[in-house]
Amino acid sequence: MELFRLIIDWLSILAIPMIIFLFIGYGAYKKLPVYEKFVEGAKEGFEVGVKIIPYLVAMLMAIAMFRASGALDMLTYLVSPLTNLIGMKPELLPMALMRPLSGSGSLGVMTDLMKTHGVDSLIGFTASTMFGSTETTFYVLAVYFGAVGVRNTRYAAPAGLLADAAGLITAVLICQLWY
Amino acid sequence: MLNYIWFWMIMISLLVAAGTDIYHEVSGEPATGGHQTEESLNKRTKLGQLADAAISSATTAVNISIGLIGVMALWLGIMKIAEEAGFITILARLVKPVTKRLFPEIPPDHPAIGAMLMNIAANMLGLSNAATPLGLKAMEELQELNPEKDKASNSMIMFLVINTSAITLIPASAIAIRASLGSANPQQIIVPSIISASMATLVGLSTVKLIQKFEKRKANKKGDA
Numbered sequence: 001m002e003l004f005r006l007i008i009d010w011l012s013i014l015a016i017p018m019i020i021f022l023f024i025g026y027g028a029y030k031k032l033p034v035y036e037k038f039v040e041g042a043k044e045g046f047e048v049g050v051k052i053i054p055y056l057v058a059m060l061m062a063i064a065m066f067r068a069s070g071a072l073d074m075l076t077y078l079v080s081p082l083t084n085l086i087g088m089k090p091e092l093l094p095m096a097l098m099r100p101l102s103g104s105g106s107l108g109v110m111t112d113l114m115k116t117h118g119v120d121s122l123i124g125f126t127a128s129t130m131f132g133s134t135e136t137t138f139y140v141l142a143v144y145f146g147a148v149g150v151r152n153t154r155y156a157a158p159a160g161l162l163a164d165a166a167g168l169i170t171a172v173l174i175c176q177l178w179y
Numbered sequence: 180m181l182n183y184i185w186f187w188m189i190m191i192s193l194l195v196a197a198g199t200d201i202y203h204e205v206s207g208e209p210a211t212g213g214h215q216t217e218e219s220l221n222k223r224t225k226l227g228q229l230a231d232a233a234i235s236s237a238t239t240a241v242n243i244s245i246g247l248i249g250v251m252a253l254w255l256g257i258m259k260i261a262e263e264a265g266f267i268t269i270l271a272r273l274v275k276p277v278t279k280r281l282f283p284e285i286p287p288d289h290p291a292i293g294a295m296l297m298n299i300a301a302n303m304l305g306l307s308n309a310a311t312p313l314g315l316k317a318m319e320e321l322q323e324l325n326p327e328k329d330k331a332s333n334s335m336i337m338f339l340v341i342n343t344s345a346i347t348l349i350p351a352s353a354i355a356i357r358a359s360l361g362s363a364n365p366q367q368i369i370v371p372s373i374i375s376a377s378m379a380t381l382v383g384l385s386t387v388k389l390i391q392k393f394e395k396r397k398a399n400k401k402g403d404a
Contacts, residue, residue: 009349015304020257027260034260041259045252048315049244056240061233062188068232069196069225071188100343111356119362128357132350132372134379135302137343140314141181144339145331147315148322152330153181156339159386163344167379174371 048147055146059138063101072097088172091117095127096172100137100164107131126175133167196225247311254312258294267293281341281384282334284324291320295338302345314342337387344379347372 027034066072076093083093091113098106110131114124137160145153203224221227261267271278271292278285278292285291294317301310317338325332350372357365 011304011348015301015306016309019309023257023261023264023266026266027264030264032260032264037260037263038256040256041262042252042256044255045250045312046248048251048255048312049248052247053241053244056244057237058185060236060240062185062192064232064236064239065192065229066188068229069192070199071192071195074195107352107356110353111360114357114360119357119360120364124357124362125368128350128353129368129371129375131353132347132368133375135343135345140339140343143311144314144318144342145335148318150322150325150329150331150335154331154336155180155387155390156331156336157180157184159336159340159383159390160343162386163340163379163383166382167344167375170378171371171375174374178371 051149052143052146055142056139059142063105063138066101067105072101086169086172087176088169089123089126091123092126092130092172095130096168099130099134099168100161103136103139106136122175122179125179126172129171129175130168133171134164137161137164192229193226196229199225250308251312251315254309255316258297258313258316262290262293267297270296281337284332284334285321289320289324291317291324291334294320299341299345302342303348305347305349305351310345333387333391337384340383340387341380344376344383346376346380 024034024038027037072094076097079097080090080093083096084090088096095106095109095113098109110127113127117123119125137157141153141156141160145151145156221231258267267290268288271288271290274292274296275287278295279287282292294313298310298314298317301307301313318335321332321335321338322328325335348369349366350368353368353372354365357368
């Protein structure tokens with residue numbers, strides 16, 4: 001376990017220098033004008049950054065309204081009978097509902113839960129596992145589809161949310177067993 | 180689908196906020212002080228809070244996007260070199276057996292595969308700064324193969340579902356916060372997180388595959404009739 005952690009730690013430190021060395025080195029070996037090619041690629045960065053603005057505004061606005069209005073609290077109340085069935089603590093529900101919506105929001109909920117119930121309590125343990133179990137689906141959908149101008153996302157949102165639900169429920173169950 | 184979700188999130192927010200405010204007015208919540216200034220009404224009512232949140236979220240969105248430009252430029256520059264040198268094609272060839280099944284519509288040597296692979300690897304290592312630009316690069320490549328440009332292709336959805344349920348080997352931010360709050364064993368969440376994320380990926384993959392199969396059958400039936 002310790003060794004595994006050490007390897008991963010080093011990998012994540014070395015990854016970026018290694019990739020830069022490998023890619024630029026290989027480019028030079030292939031006799032590419034590396035500086036010119038880099039600049040050529042980097043030019044697109046600005047375009048992409050600007051392109052996603054409207055999509056991100058639309059998404060973040062809806063999520064911010066949903067949270068501020070108290071609708072999220074109401075949803076929590078409505079879903080709670082279901083989550084009680086798997087023995088999920090009601091305190092964890094805001095975490096589960098926030099996770100796919102907002103990265104910074106769920107980070108806040110997680111920190112708050114660990115502060116009030118203790119980092120190493122079942123609630124604290126489960127909340128941090130839930131945080132690591134999935135990504136912020138709505139953010140990824142908005143940014144990724146926005147960058148290429150796809151408006152009709154078909155079944156991407158429901159499929160992504162179903163995957164989130166599976167991850168979050170697994171996190172709850174595993175932490176109950178593990179604890 | 181996102182049209183409905185977006186519309187209903189906003190409508191429900193407005194209804195819930197208005198309902199809460201009306202309830203408080205009718206139930207006669209004692210007004211704090213005799214004369215309400217405009218500002219305090221803004222802070223006191225749910226509708227006021229909702230309006231504030233909506234406006235400030237727009238600023239947040241722009242800040243995120245602008246903040247992304249620098250790292251985007253860096254990674255897109257590096258990727259351009261890798262692509263033209265043929266490195267991405269080499270990567271793509273290595274994972275051919277897996278990608279052939281997950282992305283049957285993409286030619287196995289296509290640069291989209293290499294970009295997706297880099298994105299997934301960056302996610303696994305928790306390099307979120309690198310993951311987004313690489314993921315967007317992958318989306319651009321996928322868009323080139325997409326026959327209907329404003330509609331998501333099967334491959335795009337598959338990629339996004341894998342991406343959003345991303346397996347992270349070290350959930351660094353969660354571990355850092357646990358450590359700062361004095362956990363006895365901050366990295367205890369690593370294995371449970373990996374298991375949960377794998378479950379999410381598995382369910383996501385199967386859902387997408389099932390829907391694709393279902394849609395294909397429907398299309399075939401239409402063709403027969």
